Amino acid sequence: xxxxxxxxxxxxxxxxxxxxxxxxxxxxxxxxxxxxxxxxxxxxxxxxxxxxxxxxxxxxxxxxxxxxxxxxxxxxxxxxxxxxxxxxxxxxxxxxxxxxxxxxxxxxxxxxxxxxxxxxxxxxxxxxxxxxxxxxxxxxxxxxxxxxxxxxxxxxxxxxxxxxxxxxxxxxxxxxxxxxxxxxxxxxxxxxxxxxxxxxxxxxxxxxxxxxxxxxxxxxxxxxxxxxxxxxxxxxxxxxxxxxxxxxxxxxxxxxxxxxxxxxxxxxxxxxxxxxxxxxxxxxxxxxxxxxxxxxxxxxxxxxxxxxxxxxxxxxxxxxxxxxxxxxxxxxxxxxxxxxxxxxxxxxxxxxxxxxxxxxxxxxxxxxxxxxxxxxxxxxxxxxxxxxxxxxxxxxxxxxxxxxxxxxxxxxxxxxxxxxxxxxxxxxxxxxxxxxxxxxxxxxxxxxxxxxxxxxxxxxxxxxxxxxxxxxxxxxxxxxxxxxxxxxxxxxxxxxxxxxxxxxx
RNA sequence: GCCCCCUUAGCUCAUCGGAAGAGCAGCCGGCUUUUAACCGGUUGAGGGAGGUUCGAUUCCUCCAGGGGGCACCA
Numbered sequence: 001x002x003x004x005x006x007x008x009x010x011x012x013x014x015x016x017x018x019x020x021x022x023x024x025x026x027x028x029x030x031x032x033x034x035x036x037x038x039x040x041x042x043x044x045x046x047x048x049x050x051x052x053x054x055x056x057x058x059x060x061x062x063x064x065x066x067x068x069x070x071x072x073x074x075x076x077x078x079x080x081x082x083x084x085x086x087x088x089x090x091x092x093x094x095x096x097x098x099x100x101x102x103x104x105x106x107x108x109x110x111x112x113x114x115x116x117x118x119x120x121x122x123x124x125x126x127x128x129x130x131x132x133x134x135x136x137x138x139x140x141x142x143x144x145x146x147x148x149x150x151x152x153x154x155x156x157x158x159x160x161x162x163x164x165x166x167x168x169x170x171x172x173x174x175x176x177x178x179x180x181x182x183x184x185x186x187x188x189x190x191x192x193x194x195x196x197x198x199x200x201x202x203x204x205x206x207x208x209x210x211x212x213x214x215x216x217x218x219x220x221x222x223x224x225x226x227x228x229x230x231x232x233x234x235x236x237x238x239x240x241x242x243x244x245x246x247x248x249x250x251x252x253x254x255x256x257x258x259x260x261x262x263x264x265x266x267x268x269x270x271x272x273x274x275x276x277x278x279x280x281x282x283x284x285x286x287x288x289x290x291x292x293x294x295x296x297x298x299x300x301x302x303x304x305x306x307x308x309x310x311x312x313x314x315x316x317x318x319x320x321x322x323x324x325x326x327x328x329x330x331x332x333x334x335x336x337x338x339x340x341x342x343x344x345x346x347x348x349x350x351x352x353x354x355x356x357x358x359x360x361x362x363x364x365x366x367x368x369x370x371x372x373x374x375x376x377x378x379x380x381x382x383x384x385x386x387x388x389x390x391x392x393x394x395x396x397x398x399x400x401x402x403x404x405x406x407x408x409x410x411x412x413x414x415x416x417x418x419x420x421x422x423x424x425x426x427x428x429x430x431x432x433x434x435x436x437x438x439x440x441x442x443x444x445x446x447x448x449x450x451x452x453x454x455x456x457x458x459x460x461x462x463x464x465x466x467x468x469x470x471x472x473x474x475x476x477x478x479x480x481x482x483x484x485x486x487x488x489x490x491x492x493x494x495x496x497x498x499x500x501x502x503x504x505x
Numbered sequence: 506g507c508c509c510c511c512u513u514a515g516c517u518c519a520u521c522g523g524a525a526g527a528g529c530a531g532c533c534g535g536c537u538u539u540u541a542a543c544c545g546g547u548u549g550a551g552g553g554a555g556g557u558u559c560g561a562u563u564c565c566u567c568c569a570g571g572g573g574g575c576a577c578c579a
Binding site: 004009072075078094095110150263430478481 | 506512514515516517518528529530531532535536537538539540541542543548549550569570571572573574575576577578579
């Protein structure tokens, strides 16, 4: 039967109930127990009042509410499994207890409806814990069918686009996303307990800096100007260090105008934390402390391996990159690593590392000391200014964390921004323009500090063993479907904006 | 942006160059301790647009969406 006929059939039931004065929505009902709690009450009752053989169990009275997931009507009796957040429980609906009027409602129940049931917890002849209903109230008539009751929702696209269907038909999925929340809660608690202050900083920015990524553009009608969605949190948190806070962090969404992949979602959750009078060595300790909070099944117990990038490349590729610094392009060529000709030694070294070393790093490893020219916000090493005090934590070939001793020398910072600006002028759209407002803040004086960024989604992927970032996002970004795009364009009307006038690259 | 694969009923799955089949859900009837309840009856489908063919769901082209890979990705 086509979807619209199934829909019409349920709507017809709503009207029939209404004709008899029975509402299908907006009915107040106060559950006194969850499904899990009601089961527990039955267990306790049976322990304290062991039932005689053949005698019916009459446990405590409860009121439960949930979605109808299974229906087994058989004439004057009907068994249904109701589901709430905690689980499922059978309710036992009898015509002789409910009366004709209510039992007519039972006869019209469909899978997916939400009902409230009051009665004593008991156990049926087959031993199934149940609520023997003294009353039943229809709370919601579902107009659309839930997914197939046995196989659940299989279609990946539907599970991503209509996550509510995925969740309501899969307790495993509900538990899975609860672990994501638990992980984030643990990160927050850990930072709070270390004296970090959680803050909120702007998402709409005139210059989206703090990283290298093409930003999303938004239009601000009142000011007739475009603004950008942030690509990182960094620069505002550093302004707060200037302002005098010693330890700040934010867990929030950042946006990068890039393609989709199992490891990339255009919007994702970043944790950034900054600590005054600390270095990247302190950030390493902090990273270990944070990761172990969420790390359960995986072997993520610190201490982790610590190696310098130059040493890793030397060991794994047999190339002494420090020796061949001025010859790095040739070193890459020798290793069959393709590098754009305009890459300097540092960028070339990073390319070699990312292609040849990083994918092989499975056990948690801190990779230390990145080239300075690819790390414009990090402090140079005193002993070798070609490198900065920066590390990434690599687990299973993925970057989980990125941290450095923050650059607080405003003169060096300006010089590095200007070098970056040259790359931008040469066509690197992912390099942000110089942020004078940020430089001014640094010029007021930012204490030496360590900073840490953690890709929360990737952390959750590692902790839960998921291979796709879509599986740790409740609502992953999906390509808009045509019908909704047309409708949205119509709803919003047409506003000429700089972003619309700009050529799409 | 490129390459490969996928799209059959509301859901879960079959089949096929020659009348598209099932389970669940739905509808009608039966059933007062069921468990993916059961029994009888019954409605309903090839993502979209073209092309090849006597005939296309099947073969071809394009489009859309999805999955994987590449590119991109501090």
